Structures are given as C-alpha cells and as structure tokens.
Amino acid sequence: MVQFAQHRPDAPGTLPEWLQRQAADHATRLALRHKHLGVWQVRTWQQLADEVHRLATAFQQRGFTEASTLVVLSRPRPEALIAALAAQWLGGVAVLFDPLQGSAAQVELLRELNPGYFFAEGAEEMALVGAAKLSASLLFYADGRGVAAEYAEAALDYAVLVATSADPALKVRARTERSAFNFYRLHEDQHIELQRISHGELVREGARLVQLEHLGPDEEALAARAFAAGGQARYLLAPWLIAGFRLNFPENLHTRDRDRRELGPTLVAGTRETYGRLYQEVLTRLPDAGTWQRRLVDWALAAQPGALRRLLGYWLVRRALRDIIGFSRIQAPLLVGEPLAEPVQAFFAALDIRVRTWPDPARWQVAPIEPASRISGWIDDRPQLA
Numbered sequence: 001m002v003q004f005a006q007h008r009p010d011a012p013g014t015l016p017e018w019l020q021r022q023a024a025d026h027a028t029r030l031a032l033r034h035k036h037l038g039v040w041q042v043r044t045w046q047q048l049a050d051e052v053h054r055l056a057t058a059f060q061q062r063g064f065t066e067a068s069t070l071v072v073l074s075r076p077r078p079e080a081l082i083a084a085l086a087a088q089w090l091g092g093v094a095v096l097f098d099p100l101q102g103s104a105a106q107v108e109l110l111r112e113l114n115p116g117y118f119f120a121e122g123a124e125e126m127a128l129v130g131a132a133k134l135s136a137s138l139l140f141y142a143d144g145r146g147v148a149a150e151y152a153e154a155a156l157d158y159a160v161l162v163a164t165s166a167d168p169a170l171k172v173r174a175r176t177e178r179s180a181f182n183f184y185r186l187h188e189d190q191h192i193e194l195q196r197i198s199h200g201e202l203v204r205e206g207a208r209l210v211q212l213e214h215l216g217p218d219e220e221a222l223a224a225r226a227f228a229a230g231g232q233a234r235y236l237l238a239p240w241l242i243a244g245f246r247l248n249f250p251e252n253l254h255t256r257d258r259d260r261r262e263l264g265p266t267l268v269a270g271t272r273e274t275y276g277r278l279y280q281e282v283l284t285r286l287p288d289a290g291t292w293q294r295r296l297v298d299w300a301l302a303a304q305p306g307a308l309r310r311l312l313g314y315w316l317v318r319r320a321l322r323d324i325i326g327f328s329r330i331q332a333p334l335l336v337g338e339p340l341a342e343p344v345q346a347f348f349a350a351l352d353i354r355v356r357t358w359p360d361p362a363r364w365q366v367a368p369i370e371p372a373s374r375i376s377g378w379i380d381d382r383p384q385l386a
Contacts, residue, residue, distance in 0.1 A: 013176035014199035016052065016089040018241035020172065023049035026244055029217065034078045034249040035259055043078065045244070051162055055086035058164040062138045064117060066091030066173060069182070071113070073106070073128060074121035075099040076223050076249045076256075079142040079158050081237075083119040088180050088199070091173035095182045098229065099253065105186045107132045112192055112367075113184065119158075123147045126155060176200040181233050184367060194367035195230055206238025209358065213267075213332045219245035220329075221267040224256045224274070231336035231360040236269040257281065260326030267332040272340055275355065278325040279344045285324060301350040318351050327353055336360050 012018045022031065027046035034041045043051070064070070070087035072094055074080035084094035095115070097106055110132035118136055120126040122143035129139060140156040141147065147155070174180070176199050183195040209215070221236060240247045245267070250259035257278075268274075287293035300313030322328050333353050337360040340348070348355050 013203060014088070014172065014174035015180055015202060015238065015241055016085055016172045016174050018203070018238075019045075019049050019052060019085060022241065022244045026217065029244065030246050031244075032078050032081075032247055032249070035251040035255070038251070040248075048082070050166065052082055052085045052089060053166040053170070054164050055082060055162050056089040057167045057170055058161040059086055059090055059092075059117070059138070060167070060170060061164070064090055064092060064138070066178075068092040068117055069095055069113075069115045070117045070119060071095045071097065071110070071115045072119045073097050073099075073125035074119060074142070075253055077121065077142060078249055080119060080121065081223075081247075082162075083140075083158075084181070087117070088174050089170075089172050091175065091178065093179045093182050095184065096233075103128060103131075108190070109184050109186055109192065110134060120155075174199055176203070181230070183230055185364070192367040193364040195362050195364050197230055197233055202234060202238040203242070205234040206242050209235055209334075210239050210243045213334070213356075215239055215243040215245065215267065215332065217244040219243065219267045219332070220248060220263060220265045221245060221269070222248050222250065222256070222260050222263060222265045222326075224250060224253070224260075224270075229271075229336075229360075230362050231271070231358070232269060234360075235334060235336050235358050236267075257326065261323065261328075262326075264326060264329040266329050267334070268327070268330060269334045269336055269358075271336055272338045275335065275340055275348065276344050279347050282321055282324055282347070301347075303346070303350065314352075322351055322353070327351070332356075334358055 012021050022045040028044050030042050031045040031048045032043040059070075064087065068087070068090070070083060070092060072080050072084055076099075084096065087094045095113070097109070106128050110128065111134070114134060116135065116137035118129055118139045120129060120139065120141045122141055123146040126139070126141060126147060129136065136154065138156070139154060140158055140161055142158045144157060178198060179196045180199045180202055181197045183197075185193050187193065221240060223236065236247075248259075248263055248265065250256040286297055297317050299309070300317035302309065305313060319328075322330070327333065330353060333348070333355045335355050335357045339345075339357060340355060345355065
C-alpha cells in the first residue's frame with residue numbers, strides 16, 4: 001500500500017528523492033495539473049522529475065550550490081513548485097514569499113535577506129526585486145507579459161532555463177537534516193523571524209498524515225497558496241510526494257473557488273481563514289431570513305437530525321451547499337493551525353464535513369541575517385536591477 005511506503009528500509013529521506021521514487025514507480029501517472037486559459041494542463045511524475053532535473057542543471061551552471069537560497073515570489077503555479085524542488089535537488093533552500101503579503105513587507109524582507117537567486121512569477125514580482133535594488137546571480141520568470149525592458153534584459157524566461165539538457169551525472173544533493181524551506185515574517189517593530197523546516201521533518205510529518213488519513217494515489221488536492229506557509233509544506237506538499245496523488249493549481253487566486261468547484265478535490269489542507277471564507281461565501285447565497293426557502297435550509301442543517309431529515313436534507317439542501325464550496329467529493333478536510341470559530345465549525349459539521357485539525361508546530365526564531373555571500377552564493381559581477 002502507498003500509505004505505508006515510508007516505512008520501507010530504503011524509503012527516501014528528502015523531497016527530491018521522493019520525487020524520483022514516484023517517477024520510477026508511477027512514471028505515467030498524473031502528478032500535477034494547472035488550469036491555464038481555462039484548460040487543465042498536465043504533467044506526469046516522469047515529466048515532472050525530468051523538468052526538475054533540467055532546471056537543477058540550469059541552476060548549477062549559474063553557480064547555485066548547497067549554500068545557495070532561491071527566493072520564490074509567485075502565486076500558485078507549477079513553475080514555482082518546480083523551481084523550489086530544483087533548488088532542493090542541489091542541496092539548497094527554497095524561501096517562499098506569501099503572495100498575499102503586502103508589497104512593502106516583501107520588499108523589506110528582500111532587502112534584509114539580499115539573496116542572489118529569484119523566481120518571479122511576472123512583472124509585478126520582478127518589480128519587487130527592482131524596488132529592493134538587489135543584484136541577482138539569476139532572476140527568471142514564468143510570465144513575461146508586461147515585464148519592463150530593464151528587468152527583461154537582466155532576467156531569463158523559465159522556458160529557456162528548463163530547456164537545458166539534464167546533466168545525467170547530477171545526483172540529488174539534498175540531505176535529510178538540511179533545511180528544505182525557510183519562511184520569514186516581518187514584525188511591526190521591523191525585526192525578522194525565521195522558520196526552518198528540514199527535509200527530515202517534512203518527510204516525517206507528511207508520512208504521518210498519509211498514514212493516519214489513509215491517503216492514496218487517487219486523491220485530488222488543490223494548492224491555493226503555493227505552499228507559502230510551513231503547514232502547507234508539511235501537510236500538502238510532503239504528503240503529495242509520499243502518497244503520489246494529484247496536485248492541482250488554480251488559474252489564479254481570483255479563480256480558486258470556481259476551480260475548486262469544478263475540480264471537487266478529495267483533500268483540502270486549509271487554514272482558519274480558508275474555511276471562514278468559504279463559510280461567508282455560503283452565507284451570502286442563503287435565502288433571506290423568514291422565507292420558506294430559508295426555513296427549509298435551517299431545517300436541513302439542524303444539529304443531530306433524524307434519519308429522514310438527514311436523507312431529505314442532503315438531497316434538498318446539503319448537497320447543493322457542498323457543491324457551492326467545492327466540497328462535493330471531500331474525504332480529507334484538514335485544518336492546519338488555529339481552530340475554527342464555533343459558527344464555522346458547526347456549519348461544516350451540519351454539512352457532514354468533519355474538519356480534522358492538524359497542528360502547525362512552527363518554531364519561529366529571530367532571523368540571523370547573514371552576509372549575502374553566505375546566504376545566496378553572491379558573486380560580484382551579477383547584474384544590478386535598479
């Protein structure tokens with residue numbers, strides 16, 4: 001069974017090694033899907049592993065080493081995840097910036113970290129690097145629409161990098177004990193805190209979730225925030241690589257709810273804000289209080305209904321409400337971090353959706369901001385972005 005594969009003596013200890021294992025065992029099975037221009041684009045496990053290998057080769061040719069850091073500035077899209085895995089393939093660290101964080105905070109973090117390697121989704125994210133007035137050993141982007149000329153001259157298209165021929169001698173250099181992801185946050189008093197998550201921790205936590213939630217390769221999951229939080233890395237990214245299910249990216253953050261309804265995922269790893277937002281969306285669609293339609297809804301959502309009310313309530317009301325929030329096929333509704341507010345918890349329970357809480361054991365510490373030469377493989381002659 002897939003959910004017990006992590007207990008094998010030869011089980012991989014890092015994320016890129018799990019990627020290789022899935023490619024070897026399930027080469028033609030779908031690993032990633034991304035909605036682009038209204039159409040779902042797909043990658044198999046073999047295609048995904050090959051793409052990560054080629055990008056890692058391109059990184060190495062441009063000086064990326066085990067001491068290097070790749071900053072990912074992107075909304076949910078496969079290229080962001082593939083870039084992170086390529087950096088980890090070489091033993092480096094991926095730093096994921098939350099796309100919902102304010103631009104001023106992101107610029108301040110960039111200035112303090114002063115990394116040399118960047119993946120920027122498009123023009124908006126490249127402008128953040130420019131605003132921070134940083135030098136770059138490598139700056140590359142996924143979407144070149146609207147990119148200013150001064151940035152385009154110093155940057156590379158993702159498609160150009162990933163066209164690099166893979167070096168067959170380039171083996172995975174990730175180590176179990178080394179950081180896979182670093183997360184940073186800026187406090188109001190301007191000091192920066194850091195959360196490091198090692199490959200070993202991700203594999204342990206991911207394997208535990210796969211086993212306890214009985215996850216297998218037929219799950220469908222939606223990546224709504226591109227793993228820009230430690231809980232998402234632990235409870236979505238790592239389980240995806242271990243169990244080998246399909247990970248789906250919405251067209252963009254604005255279409256995520258519509259894409260979720262179309263997809264009907266079986267696995268959701270959401271936060272208090274995720275479930276609260278879906279709850280509010282349903283409330284806005286309910287009939288006015290006092291109408292017979294609203295009385296029907298209240299009747300169907302009553303706590304502890306009898307058998308008849310449960311059956312009729314499902315077909316008359318609960319089924320439609322589950323469709324509205326894209327939970328028509330949900331099997332593993334997971335909550336990462338803070339508990340739900342009582343009304344939200346009661347609402348999902350009334351829909352027969354038993355949200356299960358998984359703690360986010362984030363260990364934040366004051367970030368030791370090191371010289372750029374140690375953080376990100378800085379070299380003197382890299383181009384300056386003004």
